Amino acid sequence: MRELIRRLSLSDRVSDSNNGGVPRGCVPVLVVGIGNEECERFVVRVEALRHPLLAELLEMAAQEFGYKQEGILRVPCAVHQFRKALTTAAVSKNY
Numbered sequence: 001m002r003e004l005i006r007r008l009s010l011s012d013r014v015s016d017s018n019n020g021g022v023p024r025g026c027v028p029v030l031v032v033g034i035g036n037e038e039c040e041r042f043v044v045r046v047e048a049l050r051h052p053l054l055a056e057l058l059e060m061a062a063q064e065f066g067y068k069q070e071g072i073l074r075v076p077c078a079v080h081q082f083r084k085a086l087t088t089a090a091v092s093k094n095y
Helices: 002-008 046-050 052-065 079-092
Strands: 026-031 040-045 073-075
Touching: 026 046, 026 079, 040 046, 040 079, 046 052, 046 079, 052 073, 052 079
Parallel strands: 026 073
Antiparallel strands: 026 040
16 A cells, blocks of 8 residues: 555656656646645546545645646645545545
8 A cells, every 4th residue: 555655646756847747647736734744746646536535635725725726736735634535545446
């Protein structure tokens, strides 16, 4: 399980100098963290965003930043919460 999350997150990090760094069918996501927590960047398969836990986080992002975010998609939640949602989505593949 840990290997799956590692593959989805920093190992597939989007390079700022490489505009083509995001694989087809994926979207870069910046989890902005809560409080003093640092931001972390993920590359997420688009289908995974249909999972109810990730959809809920996307709704939080829309409420916080609006529906017309430009550039990288920002999600306001704790990094561990986002990782847990990714793990659940990957295991269930119920999207």
